[in-house]
Amino acid sequence: MSSYDIVIIGGGPAGLAAAASAKREGVDSILILERDTQLGGILNQCIHNGFGLHTFKEELTGPEYAQRFIDQVEELKIEYKLNTMVMDITPDKQITAMNRTDGLFHIQAKAIVLAMGCRERSRGALNIPGYRPAGIYSAGTAQRLVNIEGFMPGREVVILGSGDIGLIMARRMTLEGAKVKVVAELMPYSGGLKRNIVQCLDDFGIPLKLSHTVVDIKGKERLEGITLAAVDDKGKPIPGTEEEYTCDTLLLSCGLIPENEISRSIGVDMEPVTSGPIVNESLETSVEGVFACGNVLHVHDLVDFVSEEAAAAGRNAAAYVKAGGTLGEKSKEIPIQAVDGVRYTVPKKLHVNRMAEEQIVRFRVGAVYKNCYISAYLNDERIIHRKRQIMAPGEMEEIKLKKEQLTGFDGLENITVKIEEA
Amino acid sequence: MESRNLTCIGCPMGCLMTVEMENGEVVSVTGNTCKRGDDYARKEVTHPTRIVTSSVYVTGGTIPMVSVKTAHDIPKEKIMDIMASIEHVTVAAPVKIGDVIVANAADTGVDIIATKDIAAV
Numbered sequence: 001m002s003s004y005d006i007v008i009i010g011g012g013p014a015g016l017a018a019a020a021s022a023k024r025e026g027v028d029s030i031l032i033l034e035r036d037t038q039l040g041g042i043l044n045q046c047i048h049n050g051f052g053l054h055t056f057k058e059e060l061t062g063p064e065y066a067q068r069f070i071d072q073v074e075e076l077k078i079e080y081k082l083n084t085m086v087m088d089i090t091p092d093k094q095i096t097a098m099n100r101t102d103g104l105f106h107i108q109a110k111a112i113v114l115a116m117g118c119r120e121r122s123r124g125a126l127n128i129p130g131y132r133p134a135g136i137y138s139a140g141t142a143q144r145l146v147n148i149e150g151f152m153p154g155r156e157v158v159i160l161g162s163g164d165i166g167l168i169m170a171r172r173m174t175l176e177g178a179k180v181k182v183v184a185e186l187m188p189y190s191g192g193l194k195r196n197i198v199q200c201l202d203d204f205g206i207p208l209k210l211s212h213t214v215v216d217i218k219g220k221e222r223l224e225g226i227t228l229a230a231v232d233d234k235g236k237p238i239p240g241t242e243e244e245y246t247c248d249t250l251l252l253s254c255g256l257i258p259e260n261e262i263s264r265s266i267g268v269d270m271e272p273v274t275s276g277p278i279v280n281e282s283l284e285t286s287v288e289g290v291f292a293c294g295n296v297l298h299v300h301d302l303v304d305f306v307s308e309e310a311a312a313a314g315r316n317a318a319a320y321v322k323a324g325g326t327l328g329e330k331s332k333e334i335p336i337q338a339v340d341g342v343r344y345t346v347p348k349k350l351h352v353n354r355m356a357e358e359q360i361v362r363f364r365v366g367a368v369y370k371n372c373y374i375s376a377y378l379n380d381e382r383i384i385h386r387k388r389q390i391m392a393p394g395e396m397e398e399i400k401l402k403k404e405q406l407t408g409f410d411g412l413e414n415i416t417v418k419i420e421e422a
Numbered sequence: 423m424e425s426r427n428l429t430c431i432g433c434p435m436g437c438l439m440t441v442e443m444e445n446g447e448v449v450s451v452t453g454n455t456c457k458r459g460d461d462y463a464r465k466e467v468t469h470p471t472r473i474v475t476s477s478v479y480v481t482g483g484t485i486p487m488v489s490v491k492t493a494h495d496i497p498k499e500k501i502m503d504i505m506a507s508i509e510h511v512t513v514a515a516p517v518k519i520g521d522v523i524v525a526n527a528a529d530t531g532v533d534i535i536a537t538k539d540i541a542a543v
Contacts, residue, residue, distance in 0.1 A: 037484070037485070038484070038485070044538070047475050047476070047477055047489035047490075047491075047537065047538075048475045049473050049475055049491060059473070060537075061475055061489060061491055061537040062489075063489050063519075063537050063538035064519060064537045064538070067519060067538070067539060146477070147477050147487060147489060148477075148485055148486070148487055149486060149487070150477070150479055150486045150487045175474075175476060175501070175502075175505050176476075176505075193431075194429060194430070194431050194435075194436040195431040197429070197436075198429055198431050199431070199472065202429070203472070203498065203501075389435060389455070390435045
């Protein structure tokens with residue numbers, strides 16, 4: 001059985017950044033396992049621009065952003081295996097994987113970085129009634145077909161869900177000659193960026209119907225049309241509001257779910273809100289030496305934050321390996337509580353002595369908040385009270401906790417992050 | 423006096439703005455919360471531009487398509503002309519990021535360039 005100091009599961013933006021940063025910290029024995037035919041992950045199919053404004057101060061397309069990190073991995077001579085599927089990982093970090101050249105094989109790792117990303121919520125998870133004809137795709141599948149494989153899924157399109165992938169695909173299908181008839185969104189607000197609503201829908205006269213959903217699917221062999229209806233404030237269809245649309249294609253852009261089958265097989269504790277592992281300040285899961293970063297941990301809005309988070313995970317994995325399989329002494333574990341509009345936090349707990357000088361805590365809010373404050377408390381004492389003109393569920397928020405402020409606080413029991421009205 | 427309604431893309435606020443125009447000149451911008459909204463509105467009603475991204479077929483490469491973009495932003499009304507200029511374009515691998523795929527696309531003076539490295543097989 002071969003062995004490596006650090007094995008990184010996934011060669012997308014998170015895996016690439018984690019690998020590069022671990023190598024720069026002085027760990028030489030690193031292996032990336034990637035199931036696709038190329039490195040770069042989902043960025044390869046995100047051919048639109050708008051990536052990298054934070055990291056590189058310029059507006060790149062997805063493949064260009066990925067290439068910057070692929071180049072780093074190549075320059076640092078980090079090993080990787082493509083076309084390789086990881087089947088299982090044990091709690092003592094033995095990895096079972098397979099590919100066509102090596103067959104089934106095992107690798108022993110000292111540390112593991114989970115960077116498997118996320119996948120789209122499928123039709124089966126949405127409970128849309130009707131037959132199961134051809135022509136119904138997740139928006140990301142259609143994106144891959146059009147941008148990488150070179151196939152058009154159809155000509156007359158309805159899109160359910162106004163997440164960014166759905167909006168981007170409305171424009172993409174239109175540019176390739178399809179007629180996008182409508183984008184329907186169950187919620188009373190869009191989950192996508194304003195920029196995408198303007199440049200992907202308004203530019204092409206594509207209507208966005210908020211508080212609407214698909215209530216029927218027509219066609220047995222091939223999709224022939226759908227029925228759209230308005231929904232009430234509980235998301236239930238309102239009888240009498242049904243409208244018929246003919247279409248040969250329905251794209252679903254209804255949310256992303258971290259892909260954690262392997263994390264579960266290791267036995268790491270999971271956070272039900274994010275569907276990702278619970279991690280501490282070091283982005284370490286409940287299994288020591290197993291770290292998580294990127295969309296497998298929680299779904300991000302911007303890839304720049306994925307790269308930043310993954311670099312931290314890579315650094316911490318390197319520190320763990322270099323110290324002989326430990327992150328050092330643990331001070332008391334302090335939970336971070338997410339309440340009053342804050343849905344979750346990453347990390348969910350921290351050991352003050354292991355914190356960076358400035359610890360970034362990321363989270364999402366549960367509704368649209370205008371002119372409210374993000375507040376953080378140490379026990380009952382408020383230490384952060386920052387005004388935000390607007391916060392929306394589609395955008396990730398963050399606060400920074402200063403180590404000196406926490407070490408100087410006597411009797412720290414817990415940290416609370418909440419939204420407070422003005 | 424002519425007026426146009428716009429949604430600002432500067433931040434998630436998405437201010438609904440009204441631009442009053444006379445003889446193609448902006449008279450006033452209202453509804454914005456900050457300066458960025460004013461700037462965006464003036465550009466958007468006088469000369470809106472966009473970067474166009476797409477993909478074209480590649481032969482002899484590791485994957486069938488290579489992603490491309492306009493090297494700079496182009497006038498918004500030229501988006502479909504740009505798409506027409508690459509409709510039947512096929513390139514041969516290898517392709518490097520920055521390679522010119524179509525020069526002076528649709529007479530905009532802007533090249534269409536590759537955004538992905540594709541190795542030859």
